[in-house]
Amino acid sequence: MTGIRSISRRRFLGTGALGSAAALTTRGLEQVLAAEAHRQGKHVILLWLAGGASQLETWDPKPGRPTGGPFQAISTNVPGIQISELMPRMARHLQHTAIIRSLNTKDGDHGGASRLMHLGRRDEPTVKFPDLGAIIARELGRTDSQVPDYVSFYTATEGRGTSLGQSGFLGARYNAMSLTQEQLPANLRRLEQISEIDHRARGELRDTLSDQFMRGRESAAAASQREAYQRVPGLMASEKLFDPSGEPLSMRALYGETLFGQQTLVARRLVEAGVPFVKVSRAWWDSHGQNFETHLELVSELDQVLDALLTDLQQRGLLERTLVITLSEFGRTPAINASLGRDHFATVWSCSLSGCGILGGSVYGKSDDDGNDVAESPVAAGELFATIFQAMGIDHRKEYALGARPVPLTNPGSEPIKAVLA
Amino acid sequence: MSKVVKDLQRREIFFCITRDLENHQLFAGASDGRVYRVIPECEPPVFLGMDGHRGYVTGVICARGCVISAAFDGALIWWDPVECKPLRKVPAHARWIRGLALSPDESWFASVGDDMVCRIWDTESGLLRRELTGHAPRTPQHFPSMLFAVAIAADGQQLATADKVGKINVWEVSSGAVLRSIQAETMYTWDPKQRIHSIGGVRSLCFSPDGRQLLAGGMGQVGNIDHLEGKSRMEQYDLERGDLIHAFEGELKGLVEKLVWHPQGQVIGMGGDHGGFVQIYDLSSRAIVQQEKTAAHIHDFVSNDAVSRYYAACHGRIAILE
Numbered sequence A: 001m002t003g004i005r006s007i008s009r010r011r012f013l014g015t016g017a018l019g020s021a022a023a024l025t026t027r028g029l030e031q032v033l034a035a036e037a038h039r040q041g042k043h044v045i046l047l048w049l050a051g052g053a054s055q056l057e058t059w060d061p062k063p064g065r066p067t068g069g070p071f072q073a074i075s076t077n078v079p080g081i082q083i084s085e086l087m088p089r090m091a092r093h094l095q096h097t098a099i100i101r102s103l104n105t106k107d108g109d110h111g112g113a114s115r116l117m118h119l120g121r122r123d124e125p126t127v128k129f130p131d132l133g134a135i136i137a138r139e140l141g142r143t144d145s146q147v148p149d150y151v152s153f154y155t156a157t158e159g160r161g162t163s164l165g166q167s168g169f170l171g172a173r174y175n176a177m178s179l180t181q182e183q184l185p186a187n188l189r190r191l192e193q194i195s196e197i198d199h200r201a202r203g204e205l206r207d208t209l210s211d212q213f214m215r216g217r218e219s220a221a222a223a224s225q226r227e228a229y230q231r232v233p234g235l236m237a238s239e240k241l242f243d244p245s246g247e248p249l250s251m252r253a254l255y256g257e258t259l260f261g262q263q264t265l266v267a268r269r270l271v272e273a274g275v276p277f278v279k280v281s282r283a284w285w286d287s288h289g290q291n292f293e294t295h296l297e298l299v300s301e302l303d304q305v306l307d308a309l310l311t312d313l314q315q316r317g318l319l320e321r322t323l324v325i326t327l328s329e330f331g332r333t334p335a336i337n338a339s340l341g342r343d344h345f346a347t348v349w350s351c352s353l354s355g356c357g358i359l360g361g362s363v364y365g366k367s368d369d370d371g372n373d374v375a376e377s378p379v380a381a382g383e384l385f386a387t388i389f390q391a392m393g394i395d396h397r398k399e400y401a402l403g404a405r406p407v408p409l410t411n412p413g414s415e416p417i418k419a420v421l422a
Numbered sequence B: 001m002s003k004v005v006k007d008l009q010r011r012e013i014f015f016c017i018t019r020d021l022e023n024h025q026l027f028a029g030a031s032d033g034r035v036y037r038v039i040p041e042c043e044p045p046v047f048l049g050m051d052g053h054r055g056y057v058t059g060v061i062c063a064r065g066c067v068i069s070a071a072f073d074g075a076l077i078w079w080d081p082v083e084c085k086p087l088r089k090v091p092a093h094a095r096w097i098r099g100l101a102l103s104p105d106e107s108w109f110a111s112v113g114d115d116m117v118c119r120i121w122d123t124e125s126g127l128l129r130r131e132l133t134g135h136a137p138r139t140p141q142h143f144p145s146m147l148f149a150v151a152i153a154a155d156g157q158q159l160a161t162a163d164k165v166g167k168i169n170v171w172e173v174s175s176g177a178v179l180r181s182i183q184a185e186t187m188y189t190w191d192p193k194q195r196i197h198s199i200g201g202v203r204s205l206c207f208s209p210d211g212r213q214l215l216a217g218g219m220g221q222v223g224n225i226d227h228l229e230g231k232s233r234m235e236q237y238d239l240e241r242g243d244l245i246h247a248f249e250g251e252l253k254g255l256v257e258k259l260v261w262h263p264q265g266q267v268i269g270m271g272g273d274h275g276g277f278v279q280i281y282d283l284s285s286r287a288i289v290q291q292e293k294t295a296a297h298i299h300d301f302v303s304n305d306a307v308s309r310y311y312a313a314c315h316g317r318i319a320i321l322e
Helices: A018-023 A029-039 A110-119 A132-140 A196-214 A220-230 A232-242 A249-255 A259-272 A291-315 A381-391
Strands: A004-007 A043-050 A073-075 A082-084 A097-103 A150-153 A177-179 A277-283 A322-327 A349-355 A362-364 A374-376 A399-402 A405-408 B004-020 B025-030 B035-039 B046-050 B057-063 B066-071 B075-080 B085-091 B097-102 B108-113 B117-122 B128-133 B147-152 B158-163 B167-172 B178-183 B188-191 B197-200 B204-207 B213-219 B231-238 B243-253 B255-261 B267-272 B276-282 B287-294 B298-303 B310-321
Touching: A043 A132, A043 A259, A043 A291, A097 A374, A097 A381, A110 A381, A132 A150, A132 A277, A132 A381, A150 A259, A196 A220, A220 A232, A232 A259, A249 A259, A249 A291, A259 A277, A259 A291, A277 A291, A291 A322, A291 A349, A291 B197, A322 A381, A349 A381, B004 B035, B025 B057, B025 B066, B025 B310, B057 B108, B066 B097, B108 B147, B117 B147, B117 B158, B158 B204, B167 B213, B197 B213, B204 B255, B204 B267, B213 B267, B231 B255, B231 B267, B231 B276, B243 B276, B243 B287, B267 B298, B267 B310, B276 B298, B276 B310, B287 B310
Parallel strands: A043 A277, A043 A322, A097 A362, A150 A177, A150 A277, B004 B057, B004 B298, B057 B097, B097 B147, B147 B204, B255 B298
Antiparallel strands: A004 A399, A073 A082, A097 A349, A322 A349, A399 A405, B004 B025, B004 B310, B025 B035, B035 B046, B057 B066, B066 B075, B075 B085, B097 B108, B108 B117, B117 B128, B147 B158, B158 B167, B167 B178, B188 B197, B204 B213, B213 B231, B213 B255, B231 B243, B255 B267, B267 B276, B276 B287, B298 B310
């Protein structure tokens, strides 16, 4: 693989834009500067509901229908929009939120569906695409940043293998800092046996050797590795961001005492410090048995976490620059099985988008009366991803050059859903 | 006794069932929010739906000429069993009601719900007599708990309640005091590593005829909590000492949803996972002497006067077993 560089049809939206301002032909410099300024300081927090959360017990309730389950729908602070009664706190935040109720992603297998909803498309036999977090890190990260560009929490073991980050052809530079076992990143601290002076000297030696190795070579992998090492001092200094104990007790209580709550609080700390993309995975929603009890547990937790996060971001002035997404690999069947469970279902399901770039109080798409099929406006994974990019001020048609091949951020034909964009 | 003599298939899920002894008919609570008057002997069988609840109907009893139902809408409804019309509706619980139990003299009954309160109601007036609070609203892992089961002793002096984390409280009805607390912790599975949530809980309770023992039904520890794959479990407790006498672990998987002490001394349990089961426990030999699968998960059952026939509220059907 040769070097990956960012290009576009118009040849100016990539590589930080400013350096190639002289090449501008179809847009003026002012527009580029405005776009760049617009993108800066934006963040995404993805609440990844691994295993498949039920749309019927969250964003698309069907009370009174045979498929509706036991829970009722409640009104929200936006007239005409109802959500599950399991989300009374979230019902106060619909003015910031768009609900998409017509995802049709056609894949009901955990592994394949999870990859699809991380990448927005399928890998090709010879091409591994970057996932959403890697692209956001690439587009919104800053080379001089002292914090990671992409942080991913996934503590539960079930489903973790298919939910790991993938930087694909963007290279290791955009891999997630992945936290699975501990709340704090592993191996971030300087070893006690190594003094600060020795640590710095080792780094300088590594830089020297790396420079020598790179001389006369063109290797994306080596360049990516060198860049990763250059970020080490900043990453080591960011350790305290991962420790929520510095937060007031009232703030910790707001997010709840569960692991998901505390990790989401850390996510807010990270975006406040400048991290462009944080994924907090909450596994495992795969409720083949006792769906309603599982969702009573997990949706109640999600409701508290979403309420806390949106309130907190708003109070800090971060919500208009932070996009909060709730997303799974698929939804769950309208049919209730004999174990009072719901099974995998990708034909019509829901997700939510709150905050940055989103037209709050909007609902896009519709499922039919029993939730068996899309009744209006089906949405594929690529369209959701194009919408997310657009909300962040990123042109979804932008292309990376994979050798001689231009690769757009989303597959051709995937257009953003304008109805949910501010 | 697991022979199905009649299988009345429906699209609804039936969660509870009772017999109206005077009128020889059944009443069953269903997933469509209706209480159904069922006459299984007719051809075709009669299913007359009574509207009044919103949400799953999870408790139904016949007492003093009325049918009383409870549902996930938190309400109790008194019905005229002949006219099939509502007589009274009482907002009873702030959250979902999980079950009802009737006192031996039918003068009062108890309801349990996810507000974690057991309430005692006067059958005829519908007035609240007493509230019993003693179950934690949250699990030790900070998730909402659920109050699943309630049973009343044959003398009407004791009442037992049980929740998601396996806590069983035995109450003195006259004073509202907790006589004993038991922790049936095996029936609650918390998965801290793979899936980080829980499954299980005590789903059924039954006093011995002399009130000195209590039986609790549920499911043993579960490996994969995506499914009801724990072994069915019934625990027998000595209430004077609070000791576990014996734990019966079935070969069949799933929840023991209902337990009844048979007049001949054995105990009958029914429940299920994706399918259903019937189990007969012999307490003297500490053995499950019969366990057989049935076609559908059984949520509740009631017997005829001779205790020779059982009417089961199942997933998608009412089944009559002998």
